[in-house]
Amino acid sequence: MSNKKGRFGIHGGQYIPETLMNAVIELEEAYDKFKVDPDFKRELSQLFNEYAGRPSLLYYAEKMTKDLGGAKIYLKREDLNHTGAHKIYNVLGQALLAKKMGKTRLIAETGAGQHGVATATAAALMGMECVVFMGEEDTKRQALNVYRMRLLGAEVIPVKTGTATLKDAVSEAMREWTRRISDTHYCLGSVMGPHPFPTIVRDFQAVISQEIKDQMLEKEGRLPDAVLACVGGGSNAIGSFYHFIEDKEVRLIGCEAAGRGVDTYETAATIATGCEGIFHGMKSYFCQDEFGQIAPVYSISAGLDYPGIGPEHAWLHDTGRAEYVAITDEEAVQAFEYLAKTEGIIPAIESAHAVAHARKLAPQLSSDKIMVVTISGRGDKDCAAIARYRGEEGIHE
């Protein structure tokens, strides 16, 4: 294999049109330069801490712990961040980098709308133009986020091709980037795509695991026994795992969206049902048929409704360092309702996949064990859709 750049085991790489190669090379060079630049680091940490709300709380979920009767459960409260999810940190990092590179325009894909809202927010803050591609199906599921993006000054383009969901939004954003490169940065929303995106996005999200570590040492004087996070592309999960990868005693558990079940076609659980492939610039696991046609995946969660997974997760799976489990729509919805009633926290339906697994795992562990569940975002955006799922009519977004 010639290209060792951006590889995680056999995964990763740069499988993109020649038209984009100089753009990703330029991005990599700029990132390598600015990530060690004291001014850049200071500006970014100022944005993180004073604009977006870092550090986020590590909250001891006492009622949930008692109710489940097993491991002690902490929630990493990424739902409390500005714009309501972990996504803002990757975006602030990339937007600041793009600005340093002289770019004046950000484009992005979005599934649930959280990354789109975050990108629109950063663009507004930094005085940049912003265009967000969103599957037409998702613009309906997440109408409120479409309004938020427009309110923030972004143009939202509904994508009608393919399954009109997240994968098509990524394809369309890539097409747009090949059309207009010189003034435009593609602000990719997850740890996926061609190198250097999986590394850049991970680095900006890794603050989550750094904080978990620091806060856990402060509160408990030791590391947690398990860290759980939901996985679509995998940005909040890699952010939650990264600083624990070398701490082998910490179990890392990614929770994928099984949709209606991993034995059905209506699933988005890539590790459970996918196989090795090359798509959207990377080699990784993808849901696909025997001829390599990418599968039309499904999940109740627009943010996890993606047929692939970031290459570093694929590698963590291959090496056995992280475990990946699949959570159905029904389990996620129950967890969504459970966390609201038990702790007074409404999680994003994406994050509810991790909560669902915590409900299964905690009772199996003894009370001296500690688990951390990353609540990647807040669930306000999902209330109307969950109400519809439960058969309630007349709730508008």
Place this chain on the structure above:
Amino acid sequence: MSRIKDAFKNGKAFIPFITCGDPDLNTTKACVKEMVKAGADLIELGIPFSDPTAEGPVIQAANMRALSAGVTTDKVFELVKELRAEIDIPMVFMTYANVVFSYGTERFLARCREVGIDGLILPDLPYEEKDEFMAYTKEAGVDLISLVAPTSEGRIAMIASEAEGFLYIVSSLGVTGTRSEITTDVGAIVDIVRKNTDIPCAVGFGISTPEQAKKMAGFSDGAIVGSAIVRIIEEYGVDSPAKVGEYVKQMKDALRTI
């Protein structure tokens, strides 16, 4: 070296693209035969992919029509086998890395060799990733065709010096599709290409009219046209072969005047 060099023996080459199985494989077969009769020098056969990220709306839609009609990679190989019994000009596949990789790169290329495919174009396989595939294309005697883009700049020499078959010069930024105007300085790209390789180069992306083909082939060794042909097939469906033939004749005739 494959028979691709033969495509550049009849003056400037005209290279049409067609999506296999749009709207069905029989129509594709008839279209290819008409294109050969009309003077096409090399045929680019698209194997449909669910998510063709380098294509504009016209070819995206053709991919969807073909997949909906049940076309698979195996059926495309069968089509090529049948065509090869009747036509002599070079044929290359244009598809996406995952179509080849998921089939098993070695197995895919062994099939290419067996059915008489001369080259492979993968728009999502840049220079940096090509060796992984080239190990098998070389063994099968299939040329792995490289692309250079308007943004390639300092990369052109590197790409050209290792190019096989012919070099595909992407005329414009963005995805495939017809354009009213091509603003890239294609001549300047070709100058760098010529200094670094002896293989021919052809220009594609955005060409639809005889005037554009003539202009682009004037800078290079040939013109590649996809979306304009796919649009004819979209309009006329199973009745398109004769129309496609007429179009190809008109384009090749324009190139003969250079």
